[in-house]
Amino acid sequence: MTPDTSERTLPDALLEIRDLTVTFASRFGDQTAIENIDMDVRRGEIVGLVGESGAGKSTIGAAINGLLPGNGRITGGTVTLSGERLDRLSEASLHRLRGDRISMIFQDPQTSLNPLMRIGDQLIETIRQHRDCREEEARSQAITLLEEMEITDAAARMSAWPHQFSGGMRQRVVIALALCTEPELIIADEPTTALDVAIQKQILDLIRRLADERQVGVILITHDIGVIAEVSDRVVVLRHGQVKERGVTARVLGQPEDPYTRSLMAAVPRMDRKLERFRGIVEAVDTDAAATRRGRSARVRQSDATQSDATPSDATQLDSTQGDSARGDSARGDNRGTATDATADESAGAAGKPLWRVSGASATAASDWLLGERNERSPIHDPILSLEHVDVIFDASPGYLFGLGRRPGVQALDDISFDVAAGSVLGLVGESGSGKSTLAKTITGLVTPARGTLLFDGQELPSGRARVRSHPSRRRIQMIFQDPYSSLNERHSVESILIEPLREYDLAESRAERRRLAASVLELVGLPQRALLRYPHQFSGGQRQRIAVARALLARPELLVADEPTSALDVSVQAQILNLLKDLQSTFGLSMLFISHNLAVVRQMADRIVVLKRGQRVEYGDSEAFFESPASPYGRELLSETPSLALLDAAPRR
Amino acid sequence: MSTLLERLRRLGTENEFLYLFLHSRLAMIAAAVAVLGMGAAALAPLIAPVDPYDIGSVDILDSLVPPGWTDGGDTRFLLGTDDQGRDLWSAILYGTRLSLIVGLSAIVFASVLGVTLGLLAGYLGGHLDAVIMRIADVQLALPAILTALLVDGIARGLLPRDSHDDLMLVVLTVAIGLSLWVNFARTARASTFVERQKEYVQAAEVMGVHPVRILLVHILPNILGPLLVILTIDLAVAVLLEATLSFLGVGVPPNQPSLGTLIRTGTEYLFSGEWWIVLFPSLTLVMLIVAVNILGDFLREVFDPRLR
Numbered sequence: 001m002t003p004d005t006s007e008r009t010l011p012d013a014l015l016e017i018r019d020l021t022v023t024f025a026s027r028f029g030d031q032t033a034i035e036n037i038d039m040d041v042r043r044g045e046i047v048g049l050v051g052e053s054g055a056g057k058s059t060i061g062a063a064i065n066g067l068l069p070g071n072g073r074i075t076g077g078t079v080t081l082s083g084e085r086l087d088r089l090s091e092a093s094l095h096r097l098r099g100d101r102i103s104m105i106f107q108d109p110q111t112s113l114n115p116l117m118r119i120g121d122q123l124i125e126t127i128r129q130h131r132d133c134r135e136e137e138a139r140s141q142a143i144t145l146l147e148e149m150e151i152t153d154a155a156a157r158m159s160a161w162p163h164q165f166s167g168g169m170r171q172r173v174v175i176a177l178a179l180c181t182e183p184e185l186i187i188a189d190e191p192t193t194a195l196d197v198a199i200q201k202q203i204l205d206l207i208r209r210l211a212d213e214r215q216v217g218v219i220l221i222t223h224d225i226g227v228i229a230e231v232s233d234r235v236v237v238l239r240h241g242q243v244k245e246r247g248v249t250a251r252v253l254g255q256p257e258d259p260y261t262r263s264l265m266a267a268v269p270r271m272d273r274k275l276e277r278f279r280g281i282v283e284a285v286d287t288d289a290a291a292t293r294r295g296r297s298a299r300v301r302q303s304d305a306t307q308s309d310a311t312p313s314d315a316t317q318l319d320s321t322q323g324d325s326a327r328g329d330s331a332r333g334d335n336r337g338t339a340t341d342a343t344a345d346e347s348a349g350a351a352g353k354p355l356w357r358v359s360g361a362s363a364t365a366a367s368d369w370l371l372g373e374r375n376e377r378s379p380i381h382d383p384i385l386s387l388e389h390v391d392v393i394f395d396a397s398p399g400y401l402f403g404l405g406r407r408p409g410v411q412a413l414d415d416i417s418f419d420v421a422a423g424s425v426l427g428l429v430g431e432s433g434s435g436k437s438t439l440a441k442t443i444t445g446l447v448t449p450a451r452g453t454l455l456f457d458g459q460e461l462p463s464g465r466a467r468v469r470s471h472p473s474r475r476r477i478q479m480i481f482q483d484p485y486s487s488l489n490e491r492h493s494v495e496s497i498l499i500e501p502l503r504e505y506d507l508a509e510s511r512a513e514r515r516r517l518a519a520s521v522l523e524l525v526g527l528p529q530r531a532l533l534r535y536p537h538q539f540s541g542g543q544r545q546r547i548a549v550a551r552a553l554l555a556r557p558e559l560l561v562a563d564e565p566t567s568a569l570d571v572s573v574q575a576q577i578l579n580l581l582k583d584l585q586s587t588f589g590l591s592m593l594f595i596s597h598n599l600a601v602v603r604q605m606a607d608r609i610v611v612l613k614r615g616q617r618v619e620y621g622d623s624e625a626f627f628e629s630p631a632s633p634y635g636r637e638l639l640s641e642t643p644s645l646a647l648l649d650a651a652p653r654r
Numbered sequence: 655m656s657t658l659l660e661r662l663r664r665l666g667t668e669n670e671f672l673y674l675f676l677h678s679r680l681a682m683i684a685a686a687v688a689v690l691g692m693g694a695a696a697l698a699p700l701i702a703p704v705d706p707y708d709i710g711s712v713d714i715l716d717s718l719v720p721p722g723w724t725d726g727g728d729t730r731f732l733l734g735t736d737d738q739g740r741d742l743w744s745a746i747l748y749g750t751r752l753s754l755i756v757g758l759s760a761i762v763f764a765s766v767l768g769v770t771l772g773l774l775a776g777y778l779g780g781h782l783d784a785v786i787m788r789i790a791d792v793q794l795a796l797p798a799i800l801t802a803l804l805v806d807g808i809a810r811g812l813l814p815r816d817s818h819d820d821l822m823l824v825v826l827t828v829a830i831g832l833s834l835w836v837n838f839a840r841t842a843r844a845s846t847f848v849e850r851q852k853e854y855v856q857a858a859e860v861m862g863v864h865p866v867r868i869l870l871v872h873i874l875p876n877i878l879g880p881l882l883v884i885l886t887i888d889l890a891v892a893v894l895l896e897a898t899l900s901f902l903g904v905g906v907p908p909n910q911p912s913l914g915t916l917i918r919t920g921t922e923y924l925f926s927g928e929w930w931i932v933l934f935p936s937l938t939l940v941m942l943i944v945a946v947n948i949l950g951d952f953l954r955e956v957f958d959p960r961l962r
Binding site: 027441444445446469470471474475477478479481482483486487488489490491492500501504548551555 | 673852853854856857858859860861862863864872875876
């Protein structure tokens with residue numbers, strides 16, 4: 001979009017991509033995954049490649065080193081590495097090139113190491129594959145490499161197995177493997193997505209140092225703007241296989257020129273400030289919706305990239321929906337304006353045809369129904385939920401035969417106490433394994449605590465199995481799950497998914513009434529009523545999460561437990577869902593326990609906050625106060641490690 | 655025909671299953687053979703020239719007539735006759751029918767039993783799971799034939815003599831079903847175990863949905879894929895088991911010949927030159943089994959993306 005004229009004539013460009021176009025053949029015809037991509041990487045430079053799912057990020061990486069899946073072909077343009085054309089190479093010479101001059105770092109360090117081979121053997125094998133040398137020589141080189149990766153006691157760790165390393169250490173080994181052959185270019189595909197923030201920071205620092213010291217060019221593929229802001233020199237923003245904007249990181253992210261980049265940045269939750277709502281976000285056409293509509297789920301990651309056939313219509317979509325959202329924002333007294341990805345669906349679907357509606361169903365009807373209940377019932381005890389000294393202990397192994405061979409348990413939660421004030425949002429943060437989800441499951445009765453009491457609305461809440469199915473709290477506490485791809489039953493229509501709570505809690509008199517309520521609430525969460533007739537696989541992640549929210553609302557809950565409700569979603573969709581949750585929470589006075597590993601997201605949602613570390617509560621108090629000045633050392637550490645966009649407000653770095 | 659195929663193919667671009675099916679010649683041929691076989695068996699009373707169960711229509715003087723097109727053949731008997739003068743073509747049609755009835759009901763019995771136990775074991779886990787799966791292990795250690803013989807033997811001992819022949823089909827069904835339930839139970843248990851962890855099941859549990867409803871309405875539809883594959887493959891096994899048992903003489907009564915019984919009778923005449931009595935029932939059996947197996951393999955490939 002922004003022609004960066006200086007880039008065309010870079011003297012020291014290591015990698016030059018010009019007009020690169022990749023198409024995938026499928027039985028629906030050829031699909032262009034990326035189109036006319038121009039991109040350069042200099043030595044010692046980290047170029048960030050950002051975009052939401054389906055933008056074609058990984059396709060570019062695969063095209064560079066010839067790892068496109070069988071049905072993918074480069075149909076135009078050139079890829080040049082230090083003056084050598086790569087796009088015309090034979091399979092054999094590409095194979096030599098991979099690893100030798102271009103290395104890859106993948107997302108999951110669990111699967112990119114062979115679990116049945118010692119670390120040292122994997123390194124030595126790779127070194128000897130590419131360079132003719134004796135084993136001792138390769139061994140000493142491998143040890144040097146591990147030391148360079150800041151792995152202590154490297155000589156001894158050579159004989160360790162991958163499972164003896166933690167995730168972060170494993171990723172270091174993977175990077176060492178990638179460096180074995182002294183490549184000129186490293187393609188890192190979401191290298192820190194599977195890691196906690198503390199580890200992520202270390203790995204990013206390591207990659208930065210390698211680029212500086214070894215003068216390796218790095219392409220950093222990620223969906224995480226924070227990561228890009230942290231380490232990359234320049235950034236390329238992709239959407240639907242096309243470059244939207246490129247340039248120096250601080251400039252592109254700080255003062256974006258392209259409307260898409262601007263709205264993308266607006267949707268990124270900032271850790272340094274709390275916003276009432278996300279404004280000016282792209283009401284993005286959910287990228288995977290087009291794919292699933294053709295009956296192809298996101299089974300193959302690469303197939304995500306085959307969306308760009310929808311590009312022309314999406315471009316117009318972008319313009320029109322942006323207008324819509326602007327209008328919606330100004331006129332937002334209720335929350336119906338959030339009909340976001342749904343609007344795309346509307347126009348893509350039956351344009352001009354009268355829409356299928358359920359008579360008497362509307363978002364207003366849903367509001368009235370939800371509010372009506374609040375007026376009928378007695379005022380809620382405040383705090384609505386209290387946990388007092390809750391311990392949870394898991395059996396490490398359930399035992400093989402009749403519990404034989406059972407080992408002692410693991411303490412998942414250790415003396416946890418907190419209150420959720422009625423009508424407020426309590427944020428719950430912690431790294432993976434800190435016990436966040438266990439806590440959610442304890443509250444919803446899926447896990448039985450070893451000790452401690454739960455009070456809900458002033459009454460003691462029976463725990464785990466002791467909570468009978470007919471217990472009133474079953475209805476009053478509802479949960480929203482992390483993964484909208486697994487939280488909705490694929491074999492059920494949206495209607496039968498939504499009707500389940502109404503049927504279960506006997507909230508509606510008749511079939512027609514149930515359908516009317518389901519349609520109304522669906523409209524309230526921003527989906528067309530027509531969606532009732534469809535099945536979950538026909539919706540994108542964001543739309544599915546809306547359905548999940550609707551399901552929770554249909555129980556007329558008082559407390560919502562949201563366990564990482566947006567962590568499986570793209571950033572612009574995340575902003576929409578967070579907006580929706582904020583709206584619903586304030587309109588209906590819901591109390592909410594909002595769980596996330598993402599501090600920036602929690603800041604946007606929470607009134608008060610609990611920070612967990614290995615099952616223990618290390619912080620508990622006002623959310624804003626925590627973000628301004630955390631009380632505990634761990635809290636300070638956590639905040640400093642989380643990538644912040646604050647630097648963008650400062651002057652450009654380079 | 656070709657336009658029909660074209661139209662189907664166009665439809666197939668939308669439906670993944672249909673697409674793969676229409677682009678697999680083998681699967682289509684197998685389906686055609688299986689449908690033809692099953693159709694002929696179902697319509698046996700309409701197609702067959704004579705009723706082989708009707709003693710009145712059988713003439714002992716017609717015994718051991720070779721197939722119609724050979725020397726000494728009789729045009730009345732297309733595939734020849736057996737030792738009692740029964741028309742072999744009719745006997746095969748009726749025999750296939752019986753084999754399929756026994757095979758199908760055995761597989762229904764096995765799948766209902768196996769899937770129920772598997773769902774319970776996978777969902778409830780704990781001791782119940784341990785008990786059910788240990789029983790399954792023991793069952794698996796016994797060869798299917800042995801289980802079937804055992805059930806048959808016990809039934810013969812327990813049932814009064816005169817009702818024996820009438821109940822023989824039921825006994826046979828139970829015997830075959832009992833030796834095949836383990837596959838269903840194991841698959842259902844493993845799939846249920848996976849589904850149980852998914853959030854939609856947790857969502858239902860949090861909501862307080864009754865466990866029986868969770869199992870039947872939520873989990874079962876999601877594990878049908880692999881079960882369908884086993885159903886098809888084990889259908890072939892069941893038909894084969896029936897034939898084996900009948901061949902061993904513990905299967906269906908001789909006056910109601912199944913394919914296995916026909917083959918057994920045939921082997922006695924094999925060395926005296928009456929080859930057709932054993933050849934044609936065997937060919938029918940082989941064709942049916944191979945076709946159903948290919949269909950099963952095809953389904954397995956469709957449902958298991960790793961094999962594609």
